[in-house]
Amino acid sequence: MTNKPVLELKNVSKTYTIKQGLFGKPKPLRALNDVSLNLQHGEVLGLVGESGCGKSTLAKILLGLEAPSEGQVLVDGQALAGQDRIALSRRIQPIFQDPYSSLNPRKSIEDIITLPLRVHGIGDSASRDRELHKMLDIVGLPARVARSYPSQMSGGQRQRVAIARALIMKPEIVICDEPTSALDVSVQSQILNLLADLRAEFGLTYLFISHNLAVVEHLATRVAVMYLGRIVEEADVATLFETARHPYSRALLASVLTPDPDMGVPDTQLGAAYPNPIAPPSGCAFHPRCAKVMPHCSRIAPWPVPTSDGHVECHLYDQQPLQAAS
Amino acid sequence: MNDAPLLSVRGLTLDIPTSGGTLHAVRGIDFDLNRGETLCIVGESGSGKSLTSLALMGLLAPKIRRTAVRMTFDGTDLQKASRRQLRQLRGDRMSMIFQEPMTSLNPAYTIGDQLTETLLLHKKVSRAKARARAIELLEKVGITAAESRLSQYPHQLSGGLRQRVMIAMALMCEPELIIADEPTTALDVTIQAQILRLLVDLQREMNMALILITHDLGVVARVADKVAVMYAGELVETGPASAIFRNPAHPYTRGLINCIPVPGRNERGARLGTIPGIVPSLVGEVTGCPFRGRCDQRVAICDTAAPLRRLPDGHEFRCVHPDGHRHEEVTA
Amino acid sequence: MTAFPDALEITGPTPGQQLRRRMFGHQGFMIGAVFLVLLVIIALLAPVLAPHDPYAQSLSNRMVRPVFMGGTWEHPLGTDHLGRDYLSRLIYGARVSLMIGAVAALISGTIGTALGVAAGYFGGRVDAVVTFLINVRLAMPVVLVALAVVAILGGSLSVVIGVLGLLLWDRFAVVMRASTLQIRGREFVAAARAVGCSTPRILLSEIMPNIVNNLIVVVTLEMAHAILLEAALSFLGVGVQPPTPSWGLMVSEGKNMMLFEPWLVLIPGAVLFVLVLAINLMGDGLRDVTAPENRN
Numbered sequence: 001m002t003n004k005p006v007l008e009l010k011n012v013s014k015t016y017t018i019k020q021g022l023f024g025k026p027k028p029l030r031a032l033n034d035v036s037l038n039l040q041h042g043e044v045l046g047l048v049g050e051s052g053c054g055k056s057t058l059a060k061i062l063l064g065l066e067a068p069s070e071g072q073v074l075v076d077g078q079a080l081a082g083q084d085r086i087a088l089s090r091r092i093q094p095i096f097q098d099p100y101s102s103l104n105p106r107k108s109i110e111d112i113i114t115l116p117l118r119v120h121g122i123g124d125s126a127s128r129d130r131e132l133h134k135m136l137d138i139v140g141l142p143a144r145v146a147r148s149y150p151s152q153m154s155g156g157q158r159q160r161v162a163i164a165r166a167l168i169m170k171p172e173i174v175i176c177d178e179p180t181s182a183l184d185v186s187v188q189s190q191i192l193n194l195l196a197d198l199r200a201e202f203g204l205t206y207l208f209i210s211h212n213l214a215v216v217e218h219l220a221t222r223v224a225v226m227y228l229g230r231i232v233e234e235a236d237v238a239t240l241f242e243t244a245r246h247p248y249s250r251a252l253l254a255s256v257l258t259p260d261p262d263m264g265v266p267d268t269q270l271g272a273a274y275p276n277p278i279a280p281p282s283g284c285a286f287h288p289r290c291a292k293v294m295p296h297c298s299r300i301a302p303w304p305v306p307t308s309d310g311h312v313e314c315h316l317y318d319q320q321p322l323q324a325a326s
Numbered sequence: 327m328n329d330a331p332l333l334s335v336r337g338l339t340l341d342i343p344t345s346g347g348t349l350h351a352v353r354g355i356d357f358d359l360n361r362g363e364t365l366c367i368v369g370e371s372g373s374g375k376s377l378t379s380l381a382l383m384g385l386l387a388p389k390i391r392r393t394a395v396r397m398t399f400d401g402t403d404l405q406k407a408s409r410r411q412l413r414q415l416r417g418d419r420m421s422m423i424f425q426e427p428m429t430s431l432n433p434a435y436t437i438g439d440q441l442t443e444t445l446l447l448h449k450k451v452s453r454a455k456a457r458a459r460a461i462e463l464l465e466k467v468g469i470t471a472a473e474s475r476l477s478q479y480p481h482q483l484s485g486g487l488r489q490r491v492m493i494a495m496a497l498m499c500e501p502e503l504i505i506a507d508e509p510t511t512a513l514d515v516t517i518q519a520q521i522l523r524l525l526v527d528l529q530r531e532m533n534m535a536l537i538l539i540t541h542d543l544g545v546v547a548r549v550a551d552k553v554a555v556m557y558a559g560e561l562v563e564t565g566p567a568s569a570i571f572r573n574p575a576h577p578y579t580r581g582l583i584n585c586i587p588v589p590g591r592n593e594r595g596a597r598l599g600t601i602p603g604i605v606p607s608l609v610g611e612v613t614g615c616p617f618r619g620r621c622d623q624r625v626a627i628c629d630t631a632a633p634l635r636r637l638p639d640g641h642e643f644r645c646v647h648p649d650g651h652r653h654e655e656v657t658a
Numbered sequence: 659m660t661a662f663p664d665a666l667e668i669t670g671p672t673p674g675q676q677l678r679r680r681m682f683g684h685q686g687f688m689i690g691a692v693f694l695v696l697l698v699i700i701a702l703l704a705p706v707l708a709p710h711d712p713y714a715q716s717l718s719n720r721m722v723r724p725v726f727m728g729g730t731w732e733h734p735l736g737t738d739h740l741g742r743d744y745l746s747r748l749i750y751g752a753r754v755s756l757m758i759g760a761v762a763a764l765i766s767g768t769i770g771t772a773l774g775v776a777a778g779y780f781g782g783r784v785d786a787v788v789t790f791l792i793n794v795r796l797a798m799p800v801v802l803v804a805l806a807v808v809a810i811l812g813g814s815l816s817v818v819i820g821v822l823g824l825l826l827w828d829r830f831a832v833v834m835r836a837s838t839l840q841i842r843g844r845e846f847v848a849a850a851r852a853v854g855c856s857t858p859r860i861l862l863s864e865i866m867p868n869i870v871n872n873l874i875v876v877v878t879l880e881m882a883h884a885i886l887l888e889a890a891l892s893f894l895g896v897g898v899q900p901p902t903p904s905w906g907l908m909v910s911e912g913k914n915m916m917l918f919e920p921w922l923v924l925i926p927g928a929v930l931f932v933l934v935l936a937i938n939l940m941g942d943g944l945r946d947v948t949a950p951e952n953r954n
Contacts, residue, residue, distance in 0.1 A: 050514040051485075063852045089854035102845035105673060106867035116853045149672045154604055155371075165849070184370040185541060189585035189598035196595060211515055214544075218587035218594060241589055255519035257544030258588050261567040265523040265548050270516050 005038035005074075006205055007062065007092070007173055012036070012071035014057050018278060027278050031057040033229035034071070039173065044199065044206040046220030046237065048213060048252065052277055054229040055209045059177050062207065064088045090120065093166040097178035099158035103150040109161055110146040116169045135164040138201075139194060156187035160194070167198065173205045181212060192219060213256045217241050222310070225249045228277060228285040234310035245312040247290050284315065292316060330401070331358035332535050333382070333503060337395035340377055340386070340559075347609045351377050351390075352559045359552075361502065364529065364536040366546040366567070368582075369556035372605050375539045378556070379505045382537070383422050384412045400502065418448040421496040423489075425508040430492060431480040437464075437491055438476030445498045463494040467524055486517040493525060500532060507539045522549055543586055547571050555579045558605050558616035560632075565641030575635070575650040576643040577623045615644065623652040677871075680947040687943020693936035701752040709734070710743035712750040712903045717741050724921055735925055738911060744922075747903040748929060754904045755885050755933060758819055762884035763877050765823025770830020771873060775861060777831070778838025788831060795828045800887060801894075808896040818897045822884045833876050837869035871948035878941030882934045889930055905930045 014032040031054045039045055049055055060066040061073060064085045073080035075091065093116075096102040103112055113135055114128045123131065133143050139160040150158055159179065166174055176195065180188040196219060198204060210216050216223060216237075223240045225233040225248065233246040244250045255268045269291045275281055281288050287297040297315055304311040305318050340352035352374040359365050369375040380386050382397075384404065397404045399420065402411070416422075421444075424430040432440060441463070442456035451459075457476070464472035467490040480488060489509060496504055506525065510518035526549055529536045538549060546553055550567040555576065563576040574580045584599025592598065603620035606612075615632035618624045625646060632644040643650060671679065681687055700707060716737070723729040724736040724744070735744040777788035804821045811817050841847065842865070850864045889906030891897030893913075898904040900911070905926040912922030 050516060060848075063848075065848055065851055085851075086854040089852055092852075094849060094852050096845040096849060098845060102849050104846040104850075104864055104868070108672075115850065115855070119854050119859070151673055151676075152670045162849075165853075169853075185543070185582055186370060186585050186601035189587075190600045190602075192587070193597050193600065196597070213515065214587045214589055217589045218592060218598070237594065251516060255515045256589065257519065257522075257542070257548050258590070259543040259547035259571055259583060259586065261547045261550075261571045263548060265526055266519055267523060268516050268519045270520070 004041060004076075006041045006076060007039040007207075008074040008077075009035055009037040009058075009061075010072045010074060012058075012061060012068045012073065014054075014061060014066065015069045029278050030229050030280070031277070032061070032068070035229070035231055036071075037224060037231060037234070039205055039207060041172070042203055042205055043221045044208050044219055046216035046223040047207060047209045047226060048211065048216055048223060049226035050211070052228075053226040055226055056177060058226075059094065059175050059207070059209055062173075062175055063092060063094050086120065089116070090169050091171050092173045092175060093169060093171040094175045094177060095159075095162055095166050095179045098182045099155055099162050100150075100182070102162050103158055105150050107149070108146070109141075109148050109150070109153075112150070112161060113146075113164045113168055116165065120169070122169075131168055135168050138167070138198070139164045154187075155183050156190060159183060159187075159191050163191075163194065163198070167202070167204075170202070171204075173207065175207045175209070177209045178211070179208075180215065181210065188215075195219065213252060214258070224310075225252065228275065228280055230285065230313065231311075232286065232314065233312045235307065235312075236309045239309055245307065245317060246286075246314050247292050247316070248286050251289075251291070332361050332400055333357075333359040333537075334396060334398045335382070335394065336397070337393075338378065338381060338397060339393045340374065340381055341391040341393075343389060343391070344609060350559060350608045350610075350612050352381070353612060355554075355556075355559075355561045357552075357554055357561065357564060359503070359535045359537065361535055362530070362533045363551050364526070364538060364549055365552045365554060366538045366540060366550035367554045367556055368540055368543065368546050370541055370605070372558070373556040374559040375556050376507055379422070379507050379537065379539050382505060383416060383420065385416075385422075414448065417444040417501075418499045419501050420503040420505065421499070421501045423492050423496050423504065423506040423509045425511050431488060433480050436477050436479055437483070441476070441491070441495050441498060444495065448499050459498065460494070463497055464491070466497075466528065467491075467494045468520070469494075485513055486521065489513060489517075489521055490524070493521070493528070497528065497532070501534060503535045503537070504529070505537045505539070508541070509538070510545065511540070511542070518545075525549075543582060555582070559608055559612075560616055560644065562617060562632075562645075563641075563643035565637070565643075566639050569637070569639055569641040573637075573641075575637060575641070576617075576645055577621045577650060578617045579643075580650070581620075615646070623647060623650070625652060677947060681943070684943045684947055686939045687947065690936045690939030690941075690943060693932060694940060697752055697933055697936070698756060700749055701756050704749045704753055708743075708746035708749045710746045712742060712746040713901055715740045715742055721915070721919060723919075724925070727921060736921065738908070738922065739915065744908075744925065747908060748905070748926060751903040751905045751908060751926065752929075752933075754815065754898060754902060755888065755930070758815070758822065758888045758898075759881035759885040759937075761819045762822035762826060762888075763881045765819070766825070766827035766880060766884075767830050767873065767877055769824070770827030770876075771834045773827070774831040774834025774836075775838045775865065775869075778835040779842055779857075779861060779865065785835075788835065792828050792831050795825070798825070800825050801890065804887075804891055805894070805896050808891070813891075813896050813899045815898050815902060818888055818891060822887055826880050826884060826887075829880060830873070830876050833872055834869060837872045838865060841865050841868045871944070875941050875945045875948070878937050878944065882937040882941070885930070885937075886934055 012032055012035045013030065016029045016031055017026045018029045047055055057066065061068050080088065110132055114132050117123055117128050117131060132146060136143055136145065141157065141160050180191050183191060192215065199206060208216060208220055220237045223235060223237050224231045225246060227248050233249045240249060241253065244253055251268045251270050254266045270289045275285065275288065283298040283300050284302050287293045290297065294315055302313045302315050302318065304313050336356045337354045338352060339354050342349040342351050355378065357365065367375045367378065381392050386392060394405060399415065438457065438460060441460040445451060445456045445459060460476060461472045464475055469475055469487060469490055483491065510521050513521060522545065540546060547567060553565060553567050553570045554561045555563040555578065557578050563570065563579045570579060574583055581599060581601040585601060587598055601620050606616055606619055614629045618628035627646055631646055633646065634642055634644050635648060636642050719737050719741040720739055722733050722737040725731055725734050729736050733743050735748065737743055773788045773791065777785040803825060807821050808817060847860060847864055850860050888897055892904045892906030893910040895910065898907055900907060908926040909923050916923050
């Protein structure tokens, strides 16, 4: 594994304006707040967090579907703003959550999978047909599905089609946005195995967004934990799952329900509900729910503290919080 | 203490007429549930688990045909009960929590109206009493500033709060049975844990029976006393949770447990178990073991038979193999 | 050899097959379609089918009664006040009605679809402008505007078609906007963008195929609407001008004799009724077979 990041986010923020009610004053919603992240070649970066934490916004920015309000996205060290979407789409492709919504119901499987080739004007119809059949074979679908339509297929089959479409351009990076959460348990494991195989075969780099920590633990090499638009902890997967530092990471891990009949339902000790992102709490955004809250947490926002394999953003780990504040 | 089970179901069958023939969605399922007990019905989409819960509540679409050998709730025959009797049971003695709280709460009424409605309908109480009870329950399900919430509308609450309101609503009349259909599937993991904990605590406190319908084996293991594994309209394995998870007998149950990644159990990145194939069509005559098309223990007689096997502790499963494993060729 | 884990029976019909199956199973749709196809064939074959020249006057043969009221087979539906063969005029009139319906629906459909899809897809300011335009259009009474335009430009077939085409796009815009809004949020649109599809390509090849069913429903409704409006305008004397055979005009010309010779009014009226009913039956049927609650 090289240490050259293939994809890098530098201080990226994204602010939406939310209008409340008919005459309400528009309010800013910071979906991403000064996020820096990089993706090394060949790794699987798991991105976890609750709904509304900014995971999906991050994915959209990486796919070029949304522009960041501030900051930069670098691909191989080059700023994304300079590259056009066409060039970007050859290198980064998405796999979406819901295979019932991500395939156009009016298009045949053949049309869906070869769309990227046609958009980019690659090959003639004979070579596209060869590519199509190669991809079908790779994702484990028989050649005869080419003429079928999405409504004729099961969820797992559809997700295979979505994977074939994402990989036909041979991208380096695949953004998997909850790729298995809409699938049945027995199908989920097949898709996860397929994603793991494809990564090994094609040397892919994944950004794997999921709320299922067991799945992330299984597939990821590194994990970033998001909370209210910030990455509050980033660490190797082993470190995070064995010795999570941030209280939020620990609460998330505690709420994973492993199939162990001797254990009851855990107490996550996350008292209050997820805060309203339009009016985030002062200081550390996590402090109202934190089990280890300290008096200054509500006043001073924490900053990233480097660790051996990532960073954590919590006052428990910075050395002189009060000095730094003054 | 009454020895008879609170809910007893024998041979529940649901048939749906379709243009291509009759869809045998649920075929002869049996189970008993005692007061204070939690039964988890676990299965994948299309297994018939949600239909089963609707059938118990008498909320099926009219075109679905329901037949059963026996279906009693605390001695009342649910098949013979009049509409009026059923209406009195529903909401009062048995209540239901749905998966999507947004669609099951009426957006046009306040939380307070919806909470007190069932109580005013079933019990002779004053509005003020009903209101007090609503506040008490909202507090119990962990909603802060309960009194001010009563005048709020569903869209003003977050998903987790709405699900708590749903639970409070289900508890208003102190039911003896709660049926919860995927109550936490639409929620975040942290909220899921909180809601489940709440449900389990309240259930213990009020000695209610709980039927929890889910596809999540993690939820099942942590919550269930009894587990019923449903596949293609049949209960393929039932028994105490500890027995099912320690010693899963049916090949489908084993397959399901092997499919999910478990931190600490699987080696990171190793291949997960899979269940190849798809659920069989249930239109027309269904014979033999419904799982045989996907089963790695399949033998010839699976086409015709799936006998009920009994293990200790009320652990039962349906398979031609006495222990769920193929050892040598089974004959006749 | 790869093992195919999801095993794969591809079950069920393609969306196209499913649609066809449902259409053929829908009584109202089939009845409407049969009548409409019949009328279209009659209109196309008018020169062959018409027994006489629809413009040929014969003052000695005025007001001949139709055959079922004691007339002769020479003029099966009789003649009008100028001695023109009524059946021939009726057959040629089908051409006028269908052409006005089709062309007006085409023009207004193009305008309305473009506006509606743009509003639904781009949202924001575009949406605000289109919504404003729709409201402006809805505030204009069609018949009054048509009267004013004809008063300035003079009545003719092309003016009527133009006026109706430019006035009947509102329903297209409303329906297309709503349909586009529904489709725009689907993930396959995001997937197409991520693949690098241009916006026109997304609109034409990803969104349009999914809303074209709704479009066809509105086309049928607006065709019927345009045909009725033409008849009304012609009746008022500001639509198609004589001697062009138009059903509305025929009703208008017959109205003076209505008390003595009611068939002069009833025959074109009945044909108009059948045509509009057929189109509406078809439109309603289409809405039934393509409605989302009918899909599985």
